[in-house]
Amino acid sequence: MRAQDIFWSGNIKYLRLRQKLSQETLSEKLGITRVKLNAHESGRTANPTIDDLINFSEFFRMSIDSLLKIDLTKLSEQKMKDLELGSELFMKGDNIRVLAITVDKDEKENVEYVPIKAKAGYRSGFSDPEFLATLPKFNLPNLPRNGTFRMFPTIGDSMLPVPEGSDIITRYIQDWTKVKDETPCIVILKGEQDFVFKQVTINRDGTMLLQSFNKQYFAYTVPVSEVLELWEYYSFHSRQLPEPQTDMQQLMKMLQEMQQEVKELRGKK
Structure with a gap:
């Protein structure tokens, strides 16, 4: 130039x-x-x-x-x-978000795990290969070849029905314009804010709507400039068995299925 x-x-x-x-x-x-x-x-x-x-x-x-x-x-x-x-x-994000990775002896990307004690350091060292080299790393079978994956721990009950203490396996999102409404993501925020596991919707006014899976928690918005990274949910690992559905939960599921069927029928008219 x-x-x-x-x-x-x-x-x-x-x-x-x-x-x-x-x-x-x-x-x-x-x-x-x-x-x-x-x-x-x-x-x-x-x-x-x-x-x-x-x-x-x-x-x-x-x-x-x-x-x-x-x-x-x-x-x-x-x-x-x-x-x-x-x-x-x-x-x-092509010119602003730089993703650092680590690879194994066969030049295959590792899956880094960000333990709770490393969460504060991750916000300042997420783009530093030397910091990532200090994190636990491993390979998981059957992960798609197209993508970079990382694992994050969960804390609290705002992620329910994902059990507290689960580990979320995620895939890195470079282009935020392709994020669909209510996409489950680990959101890495700036400053002293914690990692959050939320349903993400990106608004046209340059804000990001973050909704908890547990409906007892209120949704809130943050400027996209306050977000360091987005990692889309892929799967989770937990030692805790899921709780059986209550009669009320089963009823709610039936109502949601009926609402979806009515919506589809109206769309065919």
Whole structure:
């Protein structure tokens, strides 16, 4: 790419001013010096590091591709809002979400297990191959060849009917635009928030609706920019036998089946 085609410096300054932030304030939020920020904005940093690319991208909720290749100062206000609320580039994740993996001696991908004690470290080390190398890893038979799999533990009863203490086997989702409504996923959130196992629906306003399987828990939304990774449910492992269905549960199941049949009949008319 030619130097005149890179809009990094102008975009960083434009986004800072757009949020009415001083260089001092933004540098504090990003955890860098004001001198370094000024170097980015003035064009003296010709080749930003990967850490800087990710840092600015996550803060401004812009894909790295957009920050580098698009002159944001030329875009309409609506287009800017679309990008900030979860642009297609961000949702597809091709240029922002880097998946680290480990392989065995035969170059076959391992299934890493993230134990409870490693959950806090995972949020900061999920893209670091050295951190992943410290996790327990194994191979499972009959897993599809097309995909990267990881196992996460569950805690609490918000995942019912999946028993508490089960281990969820999941497949990595790179492109969030293909997530169907109410897809069961392990959601890796930023900050001090925990991993959650929820039914995920991605809204058009750039938020993600997270619904518990246990209906006693309220659903809530988070900005897509607060999500680090999505892992789609594949199966679960548990030593606990499922509880037999109660009469009420069986009745509810019958009603749901009847509602589905009525819906299908109406669709054929």
